[in-house]
Amino acid sequence: MTTPSVDEQDPRAGLRDLVTMLDALTDHAVIKLGPDGEVVRWSRSAQAMTGYTEDEVVGRPPALLRTQEDCDAGLPEQELETVRRDGPRSFQGWLVRNNGERFLAHISLTPVAGGDGAVTGFVEVLRDVTETARAESLFHGLLESAPDAMVIVGTDGRIALVNRQAEVLFGFDRAELVGREIEMLVPPRFRDRHVGHRNGFLSNPKVRPMGAGLELSGLRRDGTEFPIEISLSPLQTAEGVLVAAAIRDVTERRETEQRLQRQRDEILELSTPVIQVWDKVLVMPIIGTLDTLRATRLTEGLLEKIAQSQAEVAILDISGVPTIDTQVAQHLLKTVQAAALMGTVSIMSGVRPETAQSMVHLGIDMGRLRSRSTLQDALQLALAVLAERAGTAEAAARALTSGEPR
Amino acid sequence: MTDDVVPVMQIGDTLLVALQGDLDDTTVIRIEEQLTREVSQTSATGMLIDVSRLSVVDSFIARVLARIVAMVRLLGAQAAVVGIQPAVAITLVELGVPMGHLDTALNAEQGLALLRRLRRGDTGTD
Numbered sequence: 001m002t003t004p005s006v007d008e009q010d011p012r013a014g015l016r017d018l019v020t021m022l023d024a025l026t027d028h029a030v031i032k033l034g035p036d037g038e039v040v041r042w043s044r045s046a047q048a049m050t051g052y053t054e055d056e057v058v059g060r061p062p063a064l065l066r067t068q069e070d071c072d073a074g075l076p077e078q079e080l081e082t083v084r085r086d087g088p089r090s091f092q093g094w095l096v097r098n099n100g101e102r103f104l105a106h107i108s109l110t111p112v113a114g115g116d117g118a119v120t121g122f123v124e125v126l127r128d129v130t131e132t133a134r135a136e137s138l139f140h141g142l143l144e145s146a147p148d149a150m151v152i153v154g155t156d157g158r159i160a161l162v163n164r165q166a167e168v169l170f171g172f173d174r175a176e177l178v179g180r181e182i183e184m185l186v187p188p189r190f191r192d193r194h195v196g197h198r199n200g201f202l203s204n205p206k207v208r209p210m211g212a213g214l215e216l217s218g219l220r221r222d223g224t225e226f227p228i229e230i231s232l233s234p235l236q237t238a239e240g241v242l243v244a245a246a247i248r249d250v251t252e253r254r255e256t257e258q259r260l261q262r263q264r265d266e267i268l269e270l271s272t273p274v275i276q277v278w279d280k281v282l283v284m285p286i287i288g289t290l291d292t293l294r295a296t297r298l299t300e301g302l303l304e305k306i307a308q309s310q311a312e313v314a315i316l317d318i319s320g321v322p323t324i325d326t327q328v329a330q331h332l333l334k335t336v337q338a339a340a341l342m343g344t345v346s347i348m349s350g351v352r353p354e355t356a357q358s359m360v361h362l363g364i365d366m367g368r369l370r371s372r373s374t375l376q377d378a379l380q381l382a383l384a385v386l387a388e389r390a391g392t393a394e395a396a397a398r399a400l401t402s403g404e405p406r
Numbered sequence: 407m408t409d410d411v412v413p414v415m416q417i418g419d420t421l422l423v424a425l426q427g428d429l430d431d432t433t434v435i436r437i438e439e440q441l442t443r444e445v446s447q448t449s450a451t452g453m454l455i456d457v458s459r460l461s462v463v464d465s466f467i468a469r470v471l472a473r474i475v476a477m478v479r480l481l482g483a484q485a486a487v488v489g490i491q492p493a494v495a496i497t498l499v500e501l502g503v504p505m506g507h508l509d510t511a512l513n514a515e516q517g518l519a520l521l522r523r524l525r526r527g528d529t530g531t532d
Contacts, residue, residue, distance in 0.1 A: 299496060300492065300496065303492030303495055303496065304492050306492070306512070307491065307492050307512075310512045310513060310516075311512075312512065312516065334499045334500070337499045338492075338495035338496050338498075338499045339495070340510065341490045341494075341495040341498055341499070341505060341508070341510055342490050342491075342492065342495050342510060342512060343488065343490070343510040343511035343512040343513075343516060343517075343520070344512060389516075389519055389523070390519075
């Protein structure tokens with residue numbers, strides 16, 4: 001970098017240009033120091049950053065701007081000495097403005113050598129990095145305080161960052177994870193596929209859940225697997241795209257869901273019982289409102305029982321159904337038709353006067369389905385149907401054995 | 407003309423046909439031809455079509471079954487379908503295949519009794 005110097009033999013116009021260019025630097029403060037570190041030149045940007053005017057600082061010692069602790073430790077003098085001996089150097093340090101406010105600065109010191117090689121001064125360039133540092137610490141704070149385990153992965157598939165929750169969840173220490181491939185947290189049987197999916201995500205990075213609809217598993221240090229849910233989001237950084245994966249252990253929720261499903265099945269099972277009351281006669285008392293799901297289960301339950309018991313008559317008792325509307329009647333009719341296809345006669349029972357009235361008013365046509373008001377009547381009808389069938393069966397058997405036609 | 411697709415058993419004056427395996431449309435048509443031929447050749451008075459080995463009955467097979475029953479009736483015999491599986495029954499109802507007039511029974515034994523009743527009804531002595 002070229003720095004203007006008082007004893008350079010450039011035309012004055014060129015010098016003014018350089019000063020203007022320096023002053024135009026708004027986020028960097030450029031300071032020229034003398035051989036002992038005293039301020040020689042103070043750019044306008046240095047004034048803007050520190051609050052000191054050139055008049056206030058020229059000739060002041062290198063301890064200017066430094067914190068009391070640094071000065072007590074003799075740091076400013078040591079740094080100058082190091083740079084004088086070893087050449088340019090950059091470091092970070094806390095500085096103090098004129099108003100007493102502290103700021104974190106990125107400082108670079110470059111020695112300026114005279115014609116004989118002896119150091120005649122230094123150029124100090126300051127950059128205020130307080131905001132950057134704050135943003136970084138905010139990012140890390142957010143990462144650590146996130147309720148989910150966070151694993152941040154680079155484009156090469158290696159882990160760049162993890163938070164405390166990720167350490168706890170997978171049982172690894174941070175140092176064991178960072179730099180390793182993300183697949184170490186994936187059960188071995190999914191690893192090959194995972195590499196493909198990972199590259200797929202990178203070719204079209206956007207916020208989305210991972211493996212939508214699939215049940216994902218994570219692998220702990222001790223080799224155990226556990227169900228997880230993962231949300232992916234791309235992070236655009238100077239180092240390229242990073243992928244932030246928020247990982248949640250869903251073991252508990254999965255178990256709750258399974259228990260709920262089991263209970264729902266049991267309730268459905270309990271609410272559609274089929275009872276064999278007589279040889280070849282089944283009764284299905286229907287209680288409560290019939291929705292499509294229950295009606296389907298009811299039909300399946302009845303037909304399975306018919307197949308198993310070879311019952312010839314099924315009584316559907318609707319005395320426990322509060323109202324028969326068009327939809328419920330439709331469900332009942334389908335059940336009756338399916339049973340008829342299998343060869344079983346259905347009888348409806350438990351029809352109350354008001355039910356009969358409302359069904360006819362609604363224009364519900366139950367076809368030729370036989371109906372009785374009480375279960376007792378329905379059972380009698382069922383036995384009559386059976387007796388009639390048995391009579392013809394016997395006759396048929398006799399006809400077969402005797403060889404008598406018809 | 408003797409390319410029989412399904413084995414047909416004759417018990418007394420009743421023919422018993424058991425359908426099984428995957429039935430494609432051509433096979434179903436050939437079964438239809440074979441069964442009508444058998445009825446006229448044997449002068450049987452009843453036919454039972456056992457479909458208990460069929461786990462899938464699509465709407466085409468269902469329609470052909472109904473057609474066979476109608477053809478057998480025209481030939482002067484009675485026909486019934488026996489052993490429709492629960493899942494098949496539900497599917498046929500959900501598909502809305504019109505099979506209301508089809509006579510069915512749970513198994514071959516009850517099917518024989520059903521044929522007996524149908525014959526009685528046919529001869530007007532019911």
